[in-house]
Amino acid sequence: MRNNTDNKSKQVKKSIVLTPEFVAENIYQNLKRFPFKNIIDIGCFNGSLSKPFTRKHNLKRIGLDITKEYEKNFDIFILKDFLETTKEDFKGLNIDLVLCNPPFGINKEKGELYPYLFIQHIFKVFGENIPVVLIAGHWFLSNSNKRMKYLNNANITKTTTLHKNTFSACNVSVESDVIYFNIKQKIVHDFLEFEKPKQKKQKFKTVAFNEKQMIYINNNIKNFSGIVKKLLKEEYKDFPH
Numbered sequence: 001m002r003n004n005t006d007n008k009s010k011q012v013k014k015s016i017v018l019t020p021e022f023v024a025e026n027i028y029q030n031l032k033r034f035p036f037k038n039i040i041d042i043g044c045f046n047g048s049l050s051k052p053f054t055r056k057h058n059l060k061r062i063g064l065d066i067t068k069e070y071e072k073n074f075d076i077f078i079l080k081d082f083l084e085t086t087k088e089d090f091k092g093l094n095i096d097l098v099l100c101n102p103p104f105g106i107n108k109e110k111g112e113l114y115p116y117l118f119i120q121h122i123f124k125v126f127g128e129n130i131p132v133v134l135i136a137g138h139w140f141l142s143n144s145n146k147r148m149k150y151l152n153n154a155n156i157t158k159t160t161t162l163h164k165n166t167f168s169a170c171n172v173s174v175e176s177d178v179i180y181f182n183i184k185q186k187i188v189h190d191f192l193e194f195e196k197p198k199q200k201k202q203k204f205k206t207v208a209f210n211e212k213q214m215i216y217i218n219n220n221i222k223n224f225s226g227i228v229k230k231l232l233k234e235e236y237k238d239f240p241h
């Protein structure tokens with residue numbers, strides 16, 4: 001893992017909006033024919049956006065975030081504020097594709113949308129021709145003359161309009177797009193219909209007790225699941241509440 005050198009502690013919002021599987025898969029299907037070898041997922045969190053790319057052989061998946069909960073999901077992980085990175089941080093990684101689903105809102109310090117700050121910084125660090133897939137709120141494309149001028153000069157090769165319920169699994173309703181830069185595509189604009197998240201089947205674990213133990217449990221233990229949870233918590237400190 002490459003570490004944050006200035007050791008700034010960052011408050012990571014609990015409300016992280018994850019890329020749903022069907023969006024990540026759609027991006028992957030668009031890009032799988034390209035021979036990308038070293039991809040970076042910027043603001044990666046658990047890697048939902050770049051996960052389908054793990055199906056490609058000999059591909060290195062690099063993750064970068066200000067939280068390191070899921071660093072093990074990546075071949076290389078960089079714990080750093082992306083907006084404070086320099087070319088040096090990526091030296092030797094030969095990154096040939098950037099995937100990025102940044103926060104959609106405004107960075108109050110800079111008075112700018114995060115997607116705008118991220119895309120400018122991506123081109124600064126990796127060069128203007130780097131292939132990029134950026135997910136952003138729809139207003140990123142349309143509510144500022146300054147940004148529109150910038151985007152007019154950027155090489156947008158495709159946009160995919162997402163349904164406003166796309167992020168409903170995270171309780172968010174938002175108009176948004178997937179924006180491709182510098183990646184030649186046959187279709188330059190399309191719409192991705194919403195797919196409801198598949199309900200995961202609950203898996204039950206069974207524990208076998210003998211007859212005497214069952215009688216004891218039935219007669220003496222009132223809050224059985226509470227006791228099991230307490231024991232698990234004692235044994236495994238990271239057992240979730």
Ligand SMILES: C[S@@+](CC[C@H](N)C(=O)[O-])C[C@H]1O[C@@H](n2cnc3c(N)ncnc32)[C@H](O)[C@@H]1O
Nearest residue numbers: 017018019043044045048049065066081082101
């Ligand atoms: C919208 S979530 C996307 C998570 C994941 N990439 C996905 O698509 O499911 C944005 C992520 O960006 C990270 N993030 C926010 N500001 C950042 C910054 N300045 N540098 C690096 N990561 C940042 C957050 O910690 C969060 O994990």
